[in-house]
Every structure is written in C-alpha cells, then in structure tokens.
Amino acid sequence: MDKVTEEELIGRSIKGDRRAQKSIYDALSPKMFSLCLRYTGDRAVAEDILQDGFITLFGRLDSYAGKGSFEGWARKIFVNTALMYLRKTDALKLSGDIEDARSLDNGEPPPGQQIGYKELLKMITSLEPSSRTVFNMHVIEGYSHKEIADSLGITEATSRSKLQRARLKLQDMIRKRN
Amino acid sequence: MEDFENRFDLEVRSLMENAEEDVPSRIWDGVSSALDRKKAPVPAAVWWKRAAFAVAAAAAAAAAVFLVPRSTPDNTPTPGAPMVRTEVPVTAAPALLSEAVPSRPIIVAAAPAPAPAVVAAETAPQEMPSPETTETTVTKKDTKDQGQTAKVPLSFNKALFNKESRPKDIGRISISAGGNLQSNGSPAKMLTGFRYARAKAPAKAGITEVSESTYGMTLSAGIGVRYNFNPKWSIGTGVTYSLLSRSFTATYYDTSSPDLSVTGKTDNFQHYIGIPLNVYYNVISRNAIKFYVWGGGSVEKGVANKFILHDSSRDIRLTERIPGVQWSAGGGLGVEFAVAPNFGIYLDPGWRYYFNCAQPNSIRTQQPFTMNFEIGIRAGF
Structure with missing residues (x-):
C-alpha cells in the first residue's frame, strides 16, 4: 500500500x-x-x-x-x-523429543533454491506442529529464540532444538524430492 | 555450518515471506458481518417479551401461593355453625402474644402458616367452630376479659387480605437487604449460563479480545432504606454492590516488549458500587401481602476492572481503573410477603436500562436493556 x-x-x-x-x-x-x-x-x-x-x-x-x-x-x-x-488445540504440546540434531551440511549448496513455494509450503505444513511453529516464527517472521520461548512457554534451548530438527527435516525432504 | 543454515533460512524466507494465496470471498463476508454485529443491538422487542414472561411467571407463582384455597382442613367456620362474636382488632401478631403475661387462655384456630394476622378475639359466649377446625390453646393478656375463654377462628386467606391495612405505614421507615440477579442475555441458560457475543474493543490494560465473550449473570447485593409518605407512596435509596463477569480469549500485549504477546483464556471481573433512588407505589396493600410498582434511577461507580489471563505457564493479572460513572433507569413490579409484624420478604422483578457512559465492555454495554430479579428482606420501624 x-x-x-x-x-x-x-x-x-x-x-x-x-x-x-x-x-x-x-x-x-x-x-x-x-x-x-x-x-x-x-x-x-x-x-x-x-x-x-x-x-x-x-x-x-x-x-x-x-x-x-x-x-x-x-x-x-x-x-x-x-x-x-x-x-x-494443544498442537504446541512438546513431544519431549528435543535432543540436539546434527547439521546435514555436506558442502553442497542449501537445497532451498531448488524448490517452489507450493511444494515448500506442503513440506513445512507436514512438520510436527511445535517444530513447524518455531521454524515459522524464527526463519520467516524473524523472532528471536528468547521471544519464541516466552511466547510458547518453552526454554530457549528447546526452541533451538526444535528449529534445528525442522531445518533438517525440510532439507531431507527437499533432497529426497530431488 | 552456521553459514549453511543462514543461507537455507534466507532462501526459505525469500520464498515464503511474501507468498500469497487466493482468498475465498466468504472470508470478507464473515469479517464484514462480525464488524456489523458489533454495532447491531439485540431488538428491544425480544427483551420486552422475555421480561413480560418472567414477570407473569412471578405473579402467577405468588398468586398460587396466596390466593388458591388450601386443600387442608379449612379454618373458616362452617356455614351451618354460625357464631356470635365481637371482633376486637389486635394488631399484635402471634409472636407478640406469646410474649404477653398469660392471664387467661384463649383458644385460637391454628393458622397453616406463620403469617401475621388480625386476631379476632371473642368476648361474648359463642358457638364452637366446626369440628374440622384445628385448635391450639394460647394465652393472651387481656384485663377486660380476665377469667374468660374465647375461641378465635382465623381464616388464613381472609386474614391475609383483610383490607384494613397497615395504618402505621405513614411516616414509617423500613430497611431492606437483598440480592439481585440480572439477565445475561440467554433465555435458555438464564440461571447458569452465558451469552455469546462479540466485543472486540481493546481495553486499556493491553488486553485485546480475540474471541467471543461469554457473559455471566450480574450479581448484586445491597442494603437500603425506604420512607413511607403515605399508605400508597414511598421513596427508597441505599447502597448496592454489583459484580459483572465475562470470559473470553485475549491477547496481552506487553507495552514494554511489543514484539511478543501472550494469548489465553481470560476472566474479567468488574466491581461497581451504586446508589439507587426509587419511588414505590402500593397497588394492593394487605396485612400480609403487598403488590407495588416501582421506578427510579441509579448511579454506579466502577471501583475495579480486573483481568486474569490464564497462560500455560502463569496467570497474568491486570487491574485498571474505571473512569466515569454508570447511570441507569429502571422499573418493575414488586410483591412483599409479611412473615412477621414488621418483617417481610420481597420479590422485585424489573427492567433496567443502562445508558451509554463509556464504561468497559460488559453485558451492560453489549445489552443495555436487561431484566433483573431482586429478592430480599425488609424490616419496618
């Protein structure tokens, strides 16, 4: 506008x-x-x-x-x-599975540029709700982990862990799709 | 690794941040309707019907209790058993009689309920009342009739509607204490339920309502004083306390950290202290029952507006002041049952209109025309 x-x-x-x-x-x-x-x-x-x-x-x-x-x-x-x-709807209840996830950085370029909006949206929405929410808030809306932790009632460490798992899951789905 | 993640995040963000979806037209219809509902009041005619029904029900209940003849043994003398009697009005009620020093026994027909009545004491010889009449022997101090025994038949219904009403009402002061239930807009859940309504205006405490509000019934209690100018007219005032409640889902925006907010179920309680001023007109006034109409106004000052937002980790409690005052006007019917000479129970069904005085969201702002039902006790001097 x-x-x-x-x-x-x-x-x-x-x-x-x-x-x-x-x-x-x-x-x-x-x-x-x-x-x-x-x-x-x-x-x-x-x-x-x-x-x-x-x-x-x-x-x-x-x-x-x-x-x-x-x-x-x-x-x-x-x-x-x-x-x-x-x-x-209790969708944000934590699964308890918050261990640190390892990066899949294998020297290749990030897979995000190889996919379109519709496909990526489908993949994001297929993520577990709490991971999806943290991913959306941090990566797309730009909230800090402290802000996410305050808003969702979780710790910053949990927020980081959820984010990392969401990233890995998405990268994995994109690679498999390719 | 961090660089890899950052690049991945950036690529995802660039794809998703400004993405657009086709929006169905019905969404705007829904938004527009909701914005309209905020403005449109519930038709007043609906409330008149509900109020009229409630008053009719209350009147029917009162009539059933006091007008329908009892099926239990009647205390009135049978037609075939006339008696010669001289009625001596005794304004004292049974409670007072029992306090008197007994000098001679008087046989009084037992009344089926402890209502005060003008007791007809017979001083001359008389025939016995009908055998169905239950009798109880009591004593009464009466220097004129010492040594005599009188049987005093009492008809409960007759005594109640003896037209010789309370002459001492003139200049009389009575005090009352009562409670008041006010409609919350749901006829189906009038006693226990809530009314659903949109009320989106933000409160100053940083609370923004994001869901329907459910309104509880308004509860009031108070004490009052009433002065009788004459047997028909009286004026009353007092002090009342009212509690208004509602629940909704709200988002709390912390002004010190505007980037984030907390959303959750929120309870809102508003506390008001008020001073009513009413005029009463006795339509029917008997010894044990009065029917009257009343009308007047009230001014109330909100003393606290409290919010409790239930978050998953903690409750957020906020209190804000309520500026200004709430003016209202009301009227209705009333019935008072005397249970002792100077003591009665009253029921005042009525209507009240709350004027727009820029008060916080409540059932009064959502539905300014309400029905209320007050019940209490009244003692006279």
Missing part, C-alpha cells in the same frame, strides 16, 4: 468506513492467508484464523502508532491469532 493512502485508509477504517476496511483487507489478505496456512497446515482452519485475525486487526487499528511497517504490525496479529488456535 502507498504510504499516504495507507495512513488515510487506516484513519478511515478506525472510523468504521467499510470501504477503507475492505481496501486494507484486499491488500493484506493474500499474504496473511499464506501465513495462516503455514502455521496450521489446514485450509479450513486457516480461513477461520484469517477471519478472526482481521476482526482483531480492525478492532485494534487505533493502537497502530504508525511506527514501523503496517504490514509487519498486522503480521504479528495473525501470528498471535494462529498461536492462539494452536494452543487451544
């Missing part, structure tokens, strides 16, 4: 202008739907989270201070909404 337009749209949306809200929705929803899919792996659930996330977003628009990107601010709302769902 253009910066000036974005500010105008936000201002009008806070006042309840439905057309402005729709414009914000149109601009954000494709990316946020992708985010919701990444966290849940289920299209129907992702749709529910997307809807709840937008209701939260419009209810909380007046707290957006204009500092930092609006999309980044919105992304946090959708991540939190997805985490709320995962907590409710």
